[in-house]
Amino acid sequence: xxxxxxxxxxxxxxxxxxxxxxxxxxxxxxxxxxxxxxxxxxxxxxxxxxxxxxxxxxxxxxxxxxxxxxxxxxxxxxxxxxxxxxxxxxxxxxxxxxxxxxxxxxxxxxxxxxxxxxxxxxxxxxxxxxxxxxxxxxxxxxxxxxxxxxxxxxxxxxxxxxxxxxxxxxxxxxxxxxxxxxxxxxxxxxxxxxxxxxxxxxxxxxxxxxxxxxxxxxxxxxxxxxxxxxxxxxxxxxxxxxxxxxxxxxxxxxxxxxxxxxxxxxxxxxxxxxxxxxxxxxxxxxxxxxxxxxxxxxxxxxxxxxxxxxxxxxxxxxxxxxxxxxxxxxxxxxxxxxxxxxxxxxxxxxxxxxxxxxxxxxxxxxxxxxxxxxxxxxxxxxxxxxxxxxxxxxxxxxxxxxxxxxxxxxxxxxxxxxxxxxxxxxx
Amino acid sequence: xxxxxxxxxxxxxxxxxxxxxxxxxxxxxxxxxxxxxxxxxxxxxxxxxxxxxxxxxxxxxxxxxxxxxxxxxxxxxxxxxxxxxxxxxxxxxxxxxxxxxxxxxxxxxxxxxxxxxxxxxxxxxxxxxxxxxxxxxxxxxxxxxxxxxxxxxxxxxxxxxxxxxxxxxxxxxxxxxxxxxxxxxxxxxxxxxxxxxxxxxxxxxxxxxxxxxxxxxxxxxxxxxxxxxxxxxxxxxxxxxxxxxxxxxxxxxxxxxxxxxxxxxxxxxxxxxxxxxxxxxxxxxxxxxxxxxxxxxxxxxxxxxxxxxxxxxxxxxxxxxxxxxxxxxxxxxxxxxxxxxxxxxxxxxxxxxxxxxxxxxxxxxxxxxxxxxxxxxxxxxxxxxxxxxxxxxxxxxxxxxxxxx
Numbered sequence: 001x002x003x004x005x006x007x008x009x010x011x012x013x014x015x016x017x018x019x020x021x022x023x024x025x026x027x028x029x030x031x032x033x034x035x036x037x038x039x040x041x042x043x044x045x046x047x048x049x050x051x052x053x054x055x056x057x058x059x060x061x062x063x064x065x066x067x068x069x070x071x072x073x074x075x076x077x078x079x080x081x082x083x084x085x086x087x088x089x090x091x092x093x094x095x096x097x098x099x100x101x102x103x104x105x106x107x108x109x110x111x112x113x114x115x116x117x118x119x120x121x122x123x124x125x126x127x128x129x130x131x132x133x134x135x136x137x138x139x140x141x142x143x144x145x146x147x148x149x150x151x152x153x154x155x156x157x158x159x160x161x162x163x164x165x166x167x168x169x170x171x172x173x174x175x176x177x178x179x180x181x182x183x184x185x186x187x188x189x190x191x192x193x194x195x196x197x198x199x200x201x202x203x204x205x206x207x208x209x210x211x212x213x214x215x216x217x218x219x220x221x222x223x224x225x226x227x228x229x230x231x232x233x234x235x236x237x238x239x240x241x242x243x244x245x246x247x248x249x250x251x252x253x254x255x256x257x258x259x260x261x262x263x264x265x266x267x268x269x270x271x272x273x274x275x276x277x278x279x280x281x282x283x284x285x286x287x288x289x290x291x292x293x294x295x296x297x298x299x300x301x302x303x304x305x306x307x308x309x310x311x312x313x314x315x316x317x318x319x320x321x322x323x324x325x326x327x328x329x330x331x332x333x334x335x336x337x338x339x340x341x342x343x344x345x346x347x348x349x350x351x352x353x354x355x356x357x358x359x360x361x362x363x364x365x366x367x368x369x370x371x372x373x374x375x376x377x378x379x380x381x382x383x384x385x386x387x388x389x390x391x392x393x394x395x396x397x398x399x400x401x402x403x404x405x406x407x408x409x410x411x412x413x414x415x416x417x418x419x420x421x422x423x424x425x426x427x
Numbered sequence: 428x429x430x431x432x433x434x435x436x437x438x439x440x441x442x443x444x445x446x447x448x449x450x451x452x453x454x455x456x457x458x459x460x461x462x463x464x465x466x467x468x469x470x471x472x473x474x475x476x477x478x479x480x481x482x483x484x485x486x487x488x489x490x491x492x493x494x495x496x497x498x499x500x501x502x503x504x505x506x507x508x509x510x511x512x513x514x515x516x517x518x519x520x521x522x523x524x525x526x527x528x529x530x531x532x533x534x535x536x537x538x539x540x541x542x543x544x545x546x547x548x549x550x551x552x553x554x555x556x557x558x559x560x561x562x563x564x565x566x567x568x569x570x571x572x573x574x575x576x577x578x579x580x581x582x583x584x585x586x587x588x589x590x591x592x593x594x595x596x597x598x599x600x601x602x603x604x605x606x607x608x609x610x611x612x613x614x615x616x617x618x619x620x621x622x623x624x625x626x627x628x629x630x631x632x633x634x635x636x637x638x639x640x641x642x643x644x645x646x647x648x649x650x651x652x653x654x655x656x657x658x659x660x661x662x663x664x665x666x667x668x669x670x671x672x673x674x675x676x677x678x679x680x681x682x683x684x685x686x687x688x689x690x691x692x693x694x695x696x697x698x699x700x701x702x703x704x705x706x707x708x709x710x711x712x713x714x715x716x717x718x719x720x721x722x723x724x725x726x727x728x729x730x731x732x733x734x735x736x737x738x739x740x741x742x743x744x745x746x747x748x749x750x751x752x753x754x755x756x757x758x759x760x761x762x763x764x765x766x767x768x769x770x771x772x773x774x775x776x777x778x779x780x781x782x783x784x785x786x787x788x789x790x791x792x793x794x795x796x797x798x799x800x801x802x803x804x805x806x807x808x809x810x811x812x813x814x815x816x817x818x819x820x821x822x823x824x825x826x827x828x829x830x831x832x
Contacts, residue, residue, distance in 0.1 A: 011635065011686075014631065014635075015631070015632060015635055017628075018627075018628035018629070018631045018632050019628070019632065021624050021625060021628040022625060022628050022629060022632075022668065025620075025621050025624070025625045025628075025668075026625075026668055028617065029617065029618075029621055029669065
């Protein structure tokens with residue numbers, strides 16, 4: 001180095017000052033939060049470069065035309081499911097992928113594609129705890145396999161397009177930029193690869209296909225953590241490769257989880273045999289038939305139950321329409337008719353409105369970290385529906401019941417569509 | 428066509444085009460750019476958008492190297508000798524160019540936000556193509572030295588002016604009473620300081636490392652590896668921190684030239700080995716240009732183009748006269764400041780992100796003007812250097828600037 005003015009101590013001070021500027025400045029600078037949908041994205045350099053080319057090659061009008069072309073090319077791959085009222089993407093000749101529907105999806109479901117194309121599609125994998133549902137189709141002339149790529153295959157900041165089919169059958173789209181992929185737990189699908197982007201997801205986009213500007217499928221809009229998320233191709237492959245065991249199929253078809261009770265549960269719920277209903281989902285057959293967490297299924301069509309495998313008959317492909325279940329609730333017996341398929345009910349009342357039911361139960365405003373409620377998975381914002389089978393609407397009454405109770409209490413808690421129960425040990 | 432074939436085609440046709448335009452007395456840079464226009468998506472399409480995307484890394488390296496070279500003008504002894512004059516001259520031509528454009532746009536009835544942003548962008552002069560013309564002409568003398576200093580300062584001026592305009596727009600949009608003043612000021616002013624101070628700090632640190640390490644490196648090849656690695660590191664880190672790659676690369680060159688005894692050797696070595704990078708860079712610049720955009724220029728674009736050209740020309744002339752600079756600098760500096768490219772495009776794209784309401788109006792203006800300036804700017808710069816008598820291969824006895832070299 002030159003000798004004059006290059007005193008190492010002087011340079012060391014300058015270097016420290018430069019490092020401090022970088023560290024402090026980097027900490028102070030406003031950083032885009034990918035969780036915040038309102039934040040304006042700062043495009044990556046690669047995107048700026050790509051945009052340069054796009055903007056220089058075409059005027060803005062041409063860009064719109066470019067997107068229109070792309071949309072037209074993807075048209076054959078986007079369907080609309082009439083009963084679920086949402087879109088689906090043709091994954092291959094035999095399969096449609098869509099978001100988990102809100103509530104039960106009838107099978108077969110009718111899927112409308114471009115023009116007047118009408119498909120019959122049967123649900124093969126679905127469930128209240130899965131972000132997506134898979135339907136098998138009856139395509140006679142299979143289209144070309146759709147090109148798809150996992151998130152790692154395209155750079156951050158790339159432009160992408162969400163495509164869905166509106167109620168009138170036309171295609172709608174929304175442009176945005178890919179930000180990053182994450183591995184998150186989406187209900188029972190874990191870890192699921194979700195893609196963060198600048199596209200603002202809205203309910204009408206459920207089941208939309210998300211494509212790169214090259215027309216390659218990147219993901220599908222599914223339901224995750226109470227909202228919508230773009231599930232990447234890897235997550236869809238993981239889902240389509242799942243083996244459906246009995247638990248999954250019971251959850252998919254009836255919206256219930258059933259298990260063998262332990263000794264404490266036997267004692268608290270006063271039964272010695274049968275299978276304990278641990279969880280039910282609103283909008284599904286188990287809930288509609290009146291089954292609730294804490295109920296004990298003693299028999300199905302008069303055949304006694306000793307293990308969950310005895311419920312296989314409920315999920316056989318040729319399952320009958322109605323099953324008769326003997327159920328015990330805190331020692332009292334009753335008969336429940338469980339339908340294999342839902343009764344078709346009109347979505348709207350005659351006046352054209354859908355009225356929400358009053359929310360039952362008591363709002364849980366806080367859950368102590370070490371408590372039994374925390375152990376059962378209850379969180380702030382959930383609703384406590386019942387204790388030992390007694391429904392509560394008044395926080396004071398529920399609190400005093402918990403205070404007075406001796407031993408264990410069977411608590412039922414609700415979060416959105418999910419209702420589940422567990423024993424709360426009273427200390 | 429895959430990327431390797433397109434790379435080969437780019438290099439060979441760039442060479443061919445460079446020779447062809449020399450016959451016409453035009454700078455090689457213009458030949459490279461024209462080759463890019465012909466090869467690119469807007470004419471033949473042999474080099475596709477995807478190829479350009481894949482070759483983008485070459486552009487980054489080349490631009491980093493060019494700016495590193497320009498950073499050498501910040502050598503302390505040169506700054507002491509002529510730094511103040513360069514600064515005043517830059518302020519004169521920048522203020523007049525930016526001011527004329529802004530006033531013209533305001534007179535056409537556009538909002539002040541668009542006028543300020545376009546005025547700030549008008550200040551930028553393309554450093555790469557201008558420096559390449561100086562190199563190609565072997566420019567040595569008052570004009571070439573002044574020009575090299577100005578293209579370094581001028582782009583910093585542009586970034587400052589743009590950040591100030593953006594700050595004013597943000598402040599006016601986010602103003603919610605005096606109670607909100609400090610947060611609003613911070614949000615508006617911070618990017619300016621970050622872009623300048625942060626970029627200089629990063630460039631200084633990388634330059635310091637480069638200068639220290641270069642004392643241990645003997646072979647030319649190793650020196651080039653060290654240099655390329657440092658430039659890539661600097662550009663990559665600048666992106667990572669959201670800093671200006673332009674200012675950071677300049678700062679690396681400036682640090683190196685002031686701290687290392689071997690800096691001159693390094694800059695000379697660099698000059699002998701980097702032409703392939705530069706050829707690729709300018710062909711890609713050309714391929715990115717859309718000549719059809721010229722037809723969309725409109726009255727705003729004409730005001731921008733005329734205001735900028737007149738402002739640069741008059742500002743340089745008046746500034747040089749007031750500073751009592753060499754007669755050739757007074758006469759020809761303005762001609763050499765016409766080129767405009769990457770920084771203007773980059774700022775326009777940041778406008779799309781930050782101010783999408785103004786983008787549609789500004790998009791056509793900038794794209795069409797950049798296309799014109801980048802095609803004719805190098806020709807104008809070469810004209811200035813040759814006319815000033817600073818070309819190594821002097822003008823033939825005919826006195827024509829179009830004479831063959």
